[in-house]
Amino acid sequence: MGILSILLLLPLFACLLILAIPSSYRNSYKYIALGFAFLQFLVSGYLYWQFDGSQTGINSVSGYQFVEQLPWLRLDLGSLGQLEIDYFIGIDGISMPLILLSTIVMLMAIGASWNISKSLKGYFALMMLLSTAIIGIFVALDFFLFYIFYEVMLLPLYFLIGIWGGARREYAAIKFFIYTLFGSVFMLLVMVGLYFSVINPDTGAHTFNMLHMMNPANYVDGSFFATAANSFDVFGIPARMVGFIILFIAFAIKIPIVPLHTWLPDAHVEAPTPVSIILAGILLKIGGYGIIRICYSVFPDAAVQANWWIGLIGVVSIIYGALNALAQKDLKRMIAYSSVSHMGFVTLGIASMTVEGISGAMFQMVSHGFLSAALFFMVGVIYDRVHDRYIYNFRGLATLMPKFTAYLAIAFFASLGLPGFSAFIGEAFVIIGTFNAELVGTGISRWMALAGSIGILLSAVYFLWTLQRMFFGQTRLKGGEEWAVALTDLSKREQLILFPTIALSLLLGIMPSLVFDQMNAAVVNLVALVSTHL
Template sequence: MGFLSILIFLPLLAALVMLLLPKSAAGSAKYLALAATAGQLLLTGYLYVHFDTAQAGINDVNSFQYVEQLSWIRLQIGADKLLEIDYFLGLDGLSLPLIVLSAVVMLMAIGASWNITKSVKGYFALLMLLNTAVMGVFCALDFFLFYVFYEVMLLPLYFLIGIWGGVRREYAAVKFFIYTLLGSVFMLLVIVGLYFSVTNPATGANTFNMLHMMNPANYGEESFFGWVRNFHEIFGIPARLIGFAILFIAFAIKVPIVPLHTWLPDAHVEAPTPVSIILAGILLKVGGYGILRICIGIFPDMAALSNWWLGLIGVISILYGAFNALAQKDLKRLIAYSSVSHMGFVLLGIATLTTEGISGAMFQMISHGFLSAALFFLVGVIYDRVHDRNIYNFRGLASHMPRYTVFVAIAFFASLGLPGFSAFIGEAFVIIGAFNSESVGTGLPRWMAVGGSIGILLSAVYFLWTLQRMFFGQTRFKGGEEWATALTDVTVREQTILYPALALAIILGIMPSLVFTPLNESVMRLVSVVSSFL
């Protein structure tokens, strides 16, 4: 068993052990979860340190590292037809930073779950199943295997929100399930179409191998499957454009982009704090990764054709999310809408089809991952104490909870893109890529870069306004003396969870090469492939 298989299935093994624990030892489940996620973090650190940055690529098996490829399903379906599905794993510069991020955020979520008392075994077992699925998505290089892990993510999230969530948890869980499942069903149709379009040159069998799907020999309209090709014949719409659009919508739901975002605020508000941490810190990044790895990687011709529209959607998401954040009274809902805005920068950066823009989009995903996790954890700290998140019900928290205020201020300043913090690097490179896009021929007008810049300004407004309303002025709480007693400052456990995330925001703001170095070669090769179609 290779490193990646251990990384993926270690939490699943922990989940199975948890389910075998007697009821009297149910409390041990959290220690098993902590050990499994800590082991994952150590393993991802090892993979990062030993990653050969010169080898990282985008569409050649020799460009991936820690590769594991085993025959999984071989089915003879005709005299000369063979169905071929492999257990195929590997890492390149796009996936490596995301598995490190996932390990960090998952460890934060375990720490945030320490006081869970309801169905402890089931809760931590579901978290471990979700952990397995997330790691599998980022490592899979066979589209069928990718889809299996992608779908497995849906089940534990549905139960984690629906059982351990807030008052409207059933509504939020069902809405999340329907949105995600809708995108997944149509994704499956495209996967089947790609399967019938792609053959393995070595065996002549149809295959789900993503690297073969990236082969330019499979870009022809005639190679795509029937019902999509009929759209081309009847309406003049390229068959590959339809496939690209369907996959984009499926991943855009996860990002999420406007107008496919409405599940996110409800899911965040009703989800328990650890699940919000995972949703914002990891699950949204699955959408961005899918657009880069699959939509752009398999359909670079269609990405070049439609990048203007992707950029427009990105700008709309940035501004719409920011204006909605300004209007919120619920602190958790404000941060949820800020995530819509900040993930809009990811789509704008991808749409530039430039090295700067795509590198900035990836950096923004990493930065937003641990910063949003910290923000949702900070909301959870105050909610655990008084079960209220209304911004106007708090005043003067700075004098009452000074350490908590420092953590919030750092997280707010880092998230709004202050120089010296990681978000500044990601957003700056996206804006640079957007300004440079027109001059290198990828076609994004510079007013899109201006729109993105306005989004940065708006993020400063809603974060600083929230800081002023809740933390400064004369101390006043809606719950009076009862709240004043309950609102104790952050504990040692809470500080331990927050320190790594905020330290990373500063470290990556000063040393962005920690992300850019392993990422750069993969991004350049991806851009070179797309550029041939411009």
Template sequence: MGLLSLLIFLPLVASALILVLPSIWRQSYKFIALAFTVIQLFLSAWLYGQFDSSLNGINHLQGFQFIEQLPWIRLDLGSLGKLEIDYFLGVDGISLPLLILSAFVMLMAIGASWNITKNAKGYFALLMLLNTAVMGIFCALDFFLFYIFYEVMLLPLYFLIGIWGGANREYAAIKFFIYTLFGSVFMLLVIVGLYFSVTNPATGAHTFNMLHMMNPENYVDGSFFAYLNNYYEVQGIPARMLGFIVLFVAFAIKVPVVPFHTWLPDTHVEAPTPVSIILAGVLLKVGGYGIIRVCYSIFPDAAAQANWWLALLGIISILYGALNALAQKDLKRMIAYSSVSHMGFVLLGVAALTAEGISGAMFQMLSHGFLSAALFFLVGVIYDRVHDRYIYNFRGLATHMPAYTGFVAVAFFASLGLPGFSAFIGEAFVIIGTFNAESVGTGIPRWMAIAGSVGILLSASYFLWTLQRMFFGQTRFKGGEAWAIALTDVTLRERIILFPTLALALVLGIMPSLVFDKMNATVLNLVTLVSQYL
């Protein structure tokens, strides 16, 4: 078994082990999940250290690393040709950092789940199954295998929200499931269309190999998604543009991009804290990764034509999410809308089609991953004590919970893009890349960079206003003396979870080269791939 397979299926082994252990061992479930996820984190970090950044790339001309490829399904379909599906894994400078982020966020989620008592066996088994699916998505290079992991991810999330969530958990779980399934069902149609449009040059068989799909030479002349002699249109829309739009919508739901975002606030509010951590820290990154890996790499010609509209959607998401966050009175809902705003920078940076913009988008995904996880964990800390998140029900927490206030202040300042923290690097590079886009001819006007900067200002407004309302002034709690007793400061376990997360935001803010060095060649290849169609 290769290293990537080990990384993917370690949590599945943990899930099976948890399920076979009798109920009298229920206290060991969380320790099993913790141990396997720690191993997974160290393994992903080792892979990161062994990764040769001089070899990485994103298209068919460049090699992925730690490749594992085995024949999986082979069928002779007669006149339709031969069916070829491989167990095909590999990583490059875009997917590898997301593997580390996923392992790190999953470890945080397990720490946040330490006090889960309701059906702990099912809970931790589902958490580990979700871990396997997410790792598989970032490693899969066969589109059929990618789709399987993508769909498997829905099942544990549906049950984790629907069983362990809040009062309206069933509504939130169904809404999340329907939204995501809507996108993935149509994605399957495009996958099938690509399959019949692409052949393996070595065997002549149709293939789901994503690297072959990235090579124009492997498309059958006259096929539905052919680069050349594309005879197919649907209601006047070229087939390749239609395929790009369908895949983009599927991944935009995950990001989430306005107007496909409405599942996010409801799901976050009703989801238990560990699931909110995973949703914000990992699930949203699946959407961003899909846009880069699939939409831009397989349909670069359509991406080049649509980049102005994608940048506009990014700007709308930044401003709409920030304004909604500013209007919220529920702390968790405020952070949920801030995620819509911050992930808008990812779409804006990718649409800019400049090296700075795409590098900033990737960095923003990583930064938002662990910072949003920290923010939702901090909401969970206070909710676990008094079961309330209403901002105006708290005042003067700085006097009552000084350590907690310190962690919140650092997380807020890091998230709003204060220089010295990781979010500043991501947002600054996106703005720089967007501003330079007009100069290099990608068609993105400079007013979009200015509009993105307004989003940063709004981000500072809602974070600082929340800090002022909840933590400063004379101490006053809605629950009175009972709340004053219950609102104890952060415990040792909570400090152990929070400190590495916020320290990482500082380290990457000071030394962004730790990430940029691994992804630079991949980003340049992507820019070159798409720019030739401008």
């Protein structure tokens, strides 16, 4: 068993172990989950340390590291040939930073789960199953395997929101499930179409191998998604464009883009704090990863044609999300809408189809991952103490909670893109890439870079205004003296969870090469693949 399989199966083993231990030892569940999450983080850190960011070849196995490929299912389909499904996993510069981010955020989420008291066995077992599914998505190189992990991820999240969430948890869980399932059902149709359009050049059989799907030479002439002129049309639209649009919508729901974002504020508000951390820190990144890994890599020709519209969607998400965040009175909902705005930079950066833009989009995903996780954790700190998140019910918290105020202020400044922090690097590179996109003919207009800059300005407005309203001025609390007693400052456990996120943001803001060096070769390869269709 390779090290990548160990990383993938560690949380699954923890899930089975938790289920096997009798309920009389219920206090052991959180320690098992924490221990395995920490072990998984150590393995991912070792992988990151050993990873060689200079390797290239986006549609060749030589561009991926720690590759494991085993035959999983072989079935004779008669005249349709042989069905090939492989246990095929590996990582490149696009997936490696997100794997490390996922293990960090999952460790934070387990640490934030310390006060969970309801059905501990089910809760921590679902968290570990979710961790396996998330890692599986980032390492899968077989589309069928990717789809399995993508679907498995839905079930733990549905139950974690629906059972451990707030007052409207059932509504939020169902809405999240339906939105995501809507995209994945149609993804299945495209996956099957790709399977019958692509052959394995070594065996001559149809394949779900995503690397073969990225190579135009492996498409069968006349097949549904063929790259040749005799491919199919669907209502006058080329089949490859239809496939691209369907997959883009499926992943855009995860990002989420406007107008497919409405599940996110409801899910965040009703989800328990650890699940909100995972939603913001990891789940949204799966959408961006899917667009880069599958949409732009498998359908680069369609991506070029749809590029201006994707850039426009990114701009709309940036501005709309920021304006909605500005209007919110619930602190958690405000941060949820800020995520819509910040993830709009990811969409815009990908649409630029420049090395700077896509690198900035990847960096923004990493930065937003741990900063948004920190912000949702801090909302949970206040909510756990007084069970209220309404911004106007608090004033002058800096006097009562000076450590908490310091951490939140730093996270706010880091998130709004202050130079010296990681978000500045991601957003700056997206703006640079978008501005330069017109020079290389990708179809993106320079006014989109200007609109993105306005989004940064708006983020400063809603973050600083929230800071001023809640934390400064004379202390005034809706709950009076009872709240003043309950609002104790950060504990050592809470500081231990928060400090690494702030330190990471500062470290990556000063040394962005820690991430760029790992992803640069893979991004350059992707841009070269797409540029052949300009």
